[in-house]
Every structure is written in C-alpha cells, then in structure tokens.
Amino acid sequence: MTKIIDENGCIFGKLNLIDFFALIILLLVIAGTIYKFNSHCTNINGGAKIIEYQIKIQDVKKSSAKFYTNGLKISDSKTGNYLGTINKVDVSDYFDYVVDVNGVLHKAQKPDKIEILLNVKANAIETEQAYLVGGTYELKAGADIYITTKYADVIGTVEKIGD
Amino acid sequence: MSDKKFKFNAFDAIIIVIFVLILSAIGIKIYEKSSQSVNDTHKFSFTIEAKNLDQNFKDKISVGDKIRDSVHGFFYGHVSNLKVKPAQKIVENNTNGTYILADIPQKNDLEITVECKADVTDDAITIDGHHIRIGKLMSLKSKGYVVYGYIIDMEVE
Incomplete structure (x- = not known):
C-alpha cells in the first residue's frame, strides 16, 4: 500500500508537506474573502x-x-x-x-x-x-x-x- | 551528508507569485501615501485652549517662546499671541434646571496661539508629518513649562 507521507516528507510522493499546508491556508483565505464579499454584495440596485x-x-x-x-x-x-x-x-x-x-x-x-x-x-x-x-x-x-x-x-x- | 536536491515545483511558484503580489500591493500603497504629500508649505497658526491653570502660570508664557511637541519633541513654532481669561466651567444649576458658566476662583483659561509652517494638502494640514485638526489634544512645551489643551482655532495664510 502506498504510504500517504513518504520518507522525503512528500504526500503520495508528489507534494511536500510545507507546500501542502501553504496551499490549504491560501485556499481558506480565498474562500473566506469570497464569503465575506458575497455576504455584503447581494447588490439590490445593480451598482453604486x-x-x-x-x-x-x-x-x-x-x-x-x-x-x-x-x-x-x-x-x-x-x-x-x-x-x-x-x-x-x-x-x-x-x-x-x-x-x-x-x-x-x-x-x-x-x-x-x-x-x-x-x-x-x-x-x-x-x-x-x-x-x-x-x-x-x-x-x-x-x-x-x-x-x-x-x-x-x-x-x-x-x-x-x-x- | 544528505544529497537531497531542492526541487522547485509549481506550488512553490504559485506561492512566490502571491508573495510578490502582496509586496507590490504594499509598495503601491506606501508610494501613493507619500506622493499625496507636501504640495505646499504655508504660514500657519493654531490656537489651543489650556483650561483651569493657576493664576500665576500665565507669567511663564511670553510671545516669542519657542514651542515644541512635549511627546515627540519636534519643533512647532513660536507663541504669537496669549489671551488670558478667568477660568470658567459649565455646571448644572439644579435649582431651576439650567446650565451656567461658573467662574473658578484663582484660576485662568489661556488661549495660546502658535505661529509655524505647515504642509497643507486637500486632505490634511500637517506639521512634521503630524496632523493638526480642530479638537486635537496638544501637549506643548517650551523652556520652562509644559501646557496641555485642545486646538480651538487655526488659520492658514
């Protein structure tokens, strides 16, 4: 069975752990930003x-x-x-x-x-x-x-x- | 000794690009702030009201005194005018439910006008980078005294 984290610290031998966590944080920040702006911007008059x-x-x-x-x-x-x-x-x-x-x-x-x-x-x-x-x-x-x-x-x- | 080689992959590239974008945004913001500044240096005066001072305190202040900021130490200008008034305080008159201006015995309110040079833009008036606005609490010092008061007036020439 393939190890999830190999001996080099890479997930499934492809992506190293630090890159993985950085990517997760980035995705969370993007998602959070989209959520925050969407919750304010159900614009009911089509513009300013x-x-x-x-x-x-x-x-x-x-x-x-x-x-x-x-x-x-x-x-x-x-x-x-x-x-x-x-x-x-x-x-x-x-x-x-x-x-x-x-x-x-x-x-x-x-x-x-x-x-x-x-x-x-x-x-x-x-x-x-x-x-x-x-x-x-x-x-x-x-x-x-x-x-x-x-x-x-x-x-x-x-x-x-x-x- | 490990012969592991550092491999630069696509995710490292994405992270570097984002990092560069963030640094650029910060740089642009700082540049915009600094380029808004200093269109014009003007002769400027502001007046502070120092309230409830001992009667003898006014004798320490003279027109021409050099005034500095007592917190940050930078130079403002010179005292150009000093107005002395009896100290007064707004108090409630509970006999008939009104406000009155009551004199405070043996105390003075001083209006001190400081003449200086200020940088004036469309958005702000600053002296040595510090904003000057009505209602701002000022802490001023000269050779022999320090005085606190709110800005009540200002004039740009």
Missing part, C-alpha cells in the same frame, strides 16, 4: 448610486462651526476611506437635560456649545443588509461614526440615510 445621509455632531464649541463647509470631503478616521462630501451644514444651539431639586428634567441650552448637522452625499452600494460607502463601511442610522475632514477629527452619529 448616489445617496445622502446626515451626521449629527453634538456638544462642540461654537468656534468649531466655521470648519465645516460645503464641499469638504469626509473620511473614516480609522481606515481613511472616503465616505462622502458635505453638501449642507446646519448649526444650532446645543441643549441637554438638567434635573432640578424636585427631580424634574429641564431641557437647557449649554453655553458656548453647538450641534452641527452635516448633509453628506456619497456613492453607495445598497445591499439587502446594508448601505455600503467607501467600499465596506456600513452606514447605520443611530450608529456612531468616526470621521475626519481636512480640519477636524470628530465623532458624530448617523441620523438619517436617504430621504
């Missing part, structure tokens, strides 16, 4: 489309408002991937809740603090499970988003996607 989404940045100093302008590009601060371009900026006073001695919550304006609402336009792929911008970034309303622009590095919240 332009979407608009909103990012809310809260409790920042008033003086930072001038650094958010139309036309500014936004990137994911962790990966550097492009996430869209600002096409509208709304600035308003920031309010938070303060409790009084009777346990009643009051909505109170925080001095020198503002809230910034950014409207962002981006190319996205819409799948059954997510909106993907910048390749693999999943946009989810309610999720924190870590963004950088030329002038700022900030954490916001995705408020709304689409109309």
Whole structure:
C-alpha cells in the first residue's frame, strides 16, 4: 500500500508537506474573502448610486462651526476611506437635560456649545443588509461614526440615510 | 551528508507569485501615501485652549517662546499671541434646571496661539508629518513649562 507521507516528507510522493499546508491556508483565505464579499454584495440596485445621509455632531464649541463647509470631503478616521462630501451644514444651539431639586428634567441650552448637522452625499452600494460607502463601511442610522475632514477629527452619529 | 536536491515545483511558484503580489500591493500603497504629500508649505497658526491653570502660570508664557511637541519633541513654532481669561466651567444649576458658566476662583483659561509652517494638502494640514485638526489634544512645551489643551482655532495664510 502506498504510504500517504513518504520518507522525503512528500504526500503520495508528489507534494511536500510545507507546500501542502501553504496551499490549504491560501485556499481558506480565498474562500473566506469570497464569503465575506458575497455576504455584503447581494447588490439590490445593480451598482453604486448616489445617496445622502446626515451626521449629527453634538456638544462642540461654537468656534468649531466655521470648519465645516460645503464641499469638504469626509473620511473614516480609522481606515481613511472616503465616505462622502458635505453638501449642507446646519448649526444650532446645543441643549441637554438638567434635573432640578424636585427631580424634574429641564431641557437647557449649554453655553458656548453647538450641534452641527452635516448633509453628506456619497456613492453607495445598497445591499439587502446594508448601505455600503467607501467600499465596506456600513452606514447605520443611530450608529456612531468616526470621521475626519481636512480640519477636524470628530465623532458624530448617523441620523438619517436617504430621504 | 544528505544529497537531497531542492526541487522547485509549481506550488512553490504559485506561492512566490502571491508573495510578490502582496509586496507590490504594499509598495503601491506606501508610494501613493507619500506622493499625496507636501504640495505646499504655508504660514500657519493654531490656537489651543489650556483650561483651569493657576493664576500665576500665565507669567511663564511670553510671545516669542519657542514651542515644541512635549511627546515627540519636534519643533512647532513660536507663541504669537496669549489671551488670558478667568477660568470658567459649565455646571448644572439644579435649582431651576439650567446650565451656567461658573467662574473658578484663582484660576485662568489661556488661549495660546502658535505661529509655524505647515504642509497643507486637500486632505490634511500637517506639521512634521503630524496632523493638526480642530479638537486635537496638544501637549506643548517650551523652556520652562509644559501646557496641555485642545486646538480651538487655526488659520492658514
């Protein structure tokens, strides 16, 4: 009976063990990559489309408002991937809740603090499970988003996607 | 002594090709990053707000002081302006459920403006390769002091 591994360390006398394990690892990596992209890419609109989404940045100093302008590009601060371009900026006073001695919550304006609402336009792929911008970034309303622009590095919240 | 000869087979060739492709991809990525850089060096200034400092601390800082990064040691520029304000803190007024700006006795907030040269591209402003952005916590030192504060303003000329 033919030995599976011969005296030279070759499987069935043909393929050496190290090559065999390297091939297995390579096949697993390829399979994993295909699986990951397939699970995101059941593309329901046949290609990328332009979407608009909103990012809310809260409790920042008033003086930072001038650094958010139309036309500014936004990137994911962790990966550097492009996430869209600002096409509208709304600035308003920031309010938070303060409790009084009777346990009643009051909505109170925080001095020198503002809230910034950014409207962002981006190319996205819409799948059954997510909106993907910048390749693999999943946009989810309610999720924190870590963004950088030329002038700022900030954490916001995705408020709304689409109309 | 073994007279086993090394045999180069098809699988070794595939592995080498993949290895070369990975190295090329890394090389391209590094090249793209470095070629994006340094289009322009501009005169630049940034202002940090150092909060809640002892009243006497302001006397240590003078316009013209040379400023370095206290963590990495590289040179930024010179102090071009110093603004001293009474230290204030946002606190809750629980009597009527509002926020107020309360003065902190015997403390100052300092706004320190540093004038320097920065590399400005479409994507970022950097000094000695370090990004400068609003809200970034800076740790600055000069001959006799170190000061911490967030960038609250900046200007490119």
